[in-house]
Amino acid sequence: MVAGEASGDLLAGLLLAGVRQRWQGAIAHGIGGPQMAKQGFRAWWPHHKLAVHGFSWELLRRYREIVGIRAALGDRLLAAKPDVFIGVDAPDFNLDLEARLKAQGVKTVHFVCPSIWAWRPERVEKLRRSTDHVLCIFPFEPELLASHGIAATYVGHPLANVIPMEPDRAAARRGLGLSDTDEVVAILPGSRQSEIRHLAFRFFRAAALIQSARPAIKFIVPAVPGLLPEIEAIALRSGMAGRLQLLTGQSHTALAACDVTLIASGTATLEAALFKRPMVIGYHMSWLSWQIMCRKRLQPWVGLPNILCRDFVVPELLQDAATPEALAASVLQWLDAARQEPAKIAVLESTFRALHTELLRDTASLATDAIEKVLQS
Template identity: 50%
Template sequence: MVAGELSGDLIAGSVLKGLKARWPADFIYTGIGGPHMGEQGFNSLWPISKLSLMGYVELIKHIPEILLIRHRLRKRWLIDKPLGFVGVDAPDFNFDLEIAMREAGVPTIHFVSPSIWAWRSGRIKKIKRAVDHMLCLFPFEVEIYKHAGIDATFVGHPLADKIPIVPDVASARAKLGLTGDGPIIAILPGSRVSEVERLAPIFFAAMKLLAVREPGIHFVLPVATSSLYSILQPLLNKYDELSLSVVDGRSHIAIEASDIVLLASGTATLEAALYKKPMVISYKVLWISAQIMKRQGYLPYVGLPNILLDEFVVPEFLQDFATPQALCTAVLKQLQDFGLRDSLRERFTHLHLALRHGTADRSAEIIDHVLRKKKRL
């Protein structure tokens, strides 16, 4: 198995849990993974951080090392063929590896469809060469693959299984030691260093404006790693007048405890939707990366809640539109419009139910079926 970043690690950890319940205890799971996979006994040959890169420009300087890692994995597994290979997200890394494995007779399963429905639809031809079976997080993806002659199954999203339908806000606030009657805003400027470097200064400036316009507001900032904390420390010093709690990781509890979430585009936006939270989404990449991405034919949305509901249900501020003033105004709108908050809660509840599908068991069932069909089990 190869997972390319922490969101994929979360998904792969769920898949491993299902596989371990189904298969003998002496099976070995190895490749590249993160902490959730490690909790299931996964043996990671390289740290997942080697593949967790953002943007075209950032990727270029790391290409030689990434290609060397893929070459070594391919060589290792062509000599000692595994029963099967599961690529989790990271399509640009995994598809070439999957093609080599499949041509050598190793069944290949890919989990998390790349966003061919949003951009780079031409990749469907490469996917057909690479993948025996695609596991889809979202139900509408299956028809796209079946139309292209690729076996695919909707298995739901593990976050939808994990997160309760009705969030326990009081319990989450107690776990974080949050008291008082003022509104609570969760701040999530990203999980990668490059994301935080670009978004955190804008988010902190917006927080200062919010504190002036909404006295009594309190912010919660989850920080997952020491490297991210070192980036944030100068901002914490600069804005030390803010009513702010910095918590060690636990982003899901911070989201559950909040009234509104201000966050970077990514998997966390789906997590916020599953916790039924109003949110404001923002994102910035290098200018040249943005120009390349514009030419790839994106949907008008980047946030998962908007993509899945096919509507701008929550606001997005990208690139130069991501200003402290714009973010502050949008957060206040979400905070003060109770009718909007009720409407979002209802729509996000329907979305949650649609994505709750027993992902761990369903994924393991399909992987088991593919390996048996290919006579590897």
């Protein structure tokens, strides 16, 4: 298995729990993180080695290292062929590896359909060459893949099984030392170092503006453990040191506890939707990455909640629009709505509840059923 960043590690950890239940003697190894390790996964390389942001200088700088890891991993897997290889997201890394393994007779499964319906549709041809089966987390994807001759199974979204339909906000707040009457904003500036460098300062300056309007407000910032020192340094530079409650991990607790979240585009936005929380989605990347993404983009939405709902149910502030002033104003609009227009919040919660229901399936059983069929083919 290979998972390339925090969100992939979380998905892979949930899948591995189902694998362990069905095949108790299964041995899993490759590239992964702490959630996979909890399921007995043996990481030959840590997952953060693959985490890069956009078409950036960082990607060019680390290209040789990442390609070297992929070549070494492929050699190691072909020397002692596994029963199946499961690439979890990270398509830029995994699809080429899967193609190499498949050509040598290794069964390959890709978990999470690349977003060919949102951008980079040319990936569909590579996906067909690379994988024997795709495990899809959104219900419309298998039909789309079938039209291109790719076998796929909708397994639901694993997070829909982990996050309760009705999150316990009071318990989450007690765990973080917050009161029921506090106004709380959760700030999630991303799980990759490059995202932190592009977004954290903007988000923290937005927090300063929000606090000017609402002095009693509380901010909680869950952070990937290895990125905490950098986040602390950015908090100091932004003038928000000592005014943010920094957490090691605990993103789900933060989302359960908050009234609104200011959040980087990515899987975390879907988690926020499953927690039924109002959000403001922000994102910023290098100029080159932005230009490339815009040319390959197929839909007007970037945030997963908006893509799945086919509407701008929550605001997206991207690139030049993601100024601290604009981000702060959008968060304050949600906070004002909570006080003055509770029906607006109720409509959003109802929308997210319906989305949660649609994504709720017995993911572990459906996924392992599909994997077993691949093994028997």
